[in-house]
Amino acid sequence: MSTGTSKRPGPSRKEVTHQRIVETAARAIRRSGYGGTGVAEIMQEAGLTHGGFYAHFESREGMLAEAADRAGADGMGMLARAAAAAPPKKALEAMLRAYLSKEHVEVAETGCAIAALGSEMPRQAPKVRRAATRRAKEMIDLVARQSPDWGQPGAHERALVTVATALGALVLARAVDDPKLSDAVRHAALNHLTPAG
Amino acid sequence: MSTGTSKRPGPSRKEVTHQRIVETAARAIRRSGYGGTGVAEIMQEAGLTHGGFYAHFESREGMLAEAADRAGADGMGMLARAAAAAPPKKALEAMLRAYLSKEHVEVAETGCAIAALGSEMPRQAPKVRRAATRRAKEMIDLVARQSPDWGQPGAHERALVTVATALGALVLARAVDDPKLSDAVRHAALNHLTPAG
């Protein structure tokens, strides 16, 4: 019963484990950074031992690339969910409120990959940067599509600015060691980016 | 003749070396990140060997805190210099043009510490975060003072948004592996933040 019985091969055991490792790694890199995430730590967190790692990935870098892609998809999913749960007119505002929520500032593990890893990106392997760039473009397009002036000239530019402002506010709010300043940054960006709500 | 002769004790040899190490480290962390910067690498880059390190710092973390403070001061200095070189009316614009210049995107080593280290900040030791937070506040205040609406209500909030937007644009422009997108982010933020230059 468990896996498909008759025809469909279904995901092999190895593929299931592989995805579990990638998912674990996608959270680990957002928590500890690329450089701060070790092979053994990920494997243990996925309920395995470090030895079998190279049966799943050609190298640590290869795993980081898959993890970065997965982390980017996670962040996108969070925004898309927030947008889908709001009336179309309020989709952009809902995304921004989710992105700049106190919760997102406090727990990076399941949030935006660019905010959690942005300043480490320039040093990463080409594979890693390529995956992250693709996800960043998806995120910008998502914001552009939900903007009220979609299709009008300059709309894409405005989406870039919106993303930059939200990203910068999140990075700054997380970086700073002063809860008052952190909240001030969050609220200032939110008030600026949402019309009057 | 070389060092002060008569009264003034002048900086001792150790203090000179100490400052050289800190300056080297301030550039190293912006190039390689907190985690990617080793004790031996810094000492060698400063023309020394790794052994004498603990005659200057109580620990690697202590050095990182001093380096973070110095890196923050560097970024501030760059903005202050840009502002001072422009007529008062154009000071804010000059700072933003320097901050969002192609050069600043390409070489992080001597630029803004929060952009270079932002996503690694939440994991750093309290000393390090405290130094970075203090410098961040200085930077925000610098922007606020050069804004045209200084003193009016909401000016500080607007400065927060300006800083967040510039910071986010810089982080995003650096993170992305596509020069076209990098330039687009830079220019979009610049056009948005400068009235009509």
Place this chain on the structure above:
DNA sequence: ACCTGCGTATGATGGTCGTCATATGAGCAC
């Protein structure tokens, strides 16, 4: 010229990390 202190170099230690060779053990075909 010799002695004295302090700043720096040499070298070692314990720990962690990425990587890989090989052993173990579970699931399936017959």
Place this chain on the structure above:
DNA sequence: GTGCTCATATGACGACCATCATACGCAGGT
């Protein structure tokens, strides 16, 4: 049930790192 296959575990190797004990050598005073 017996044997085969593949996923995972065990264990080891070399490299690198932070930290520290100790040896060296260059300054200035006499």
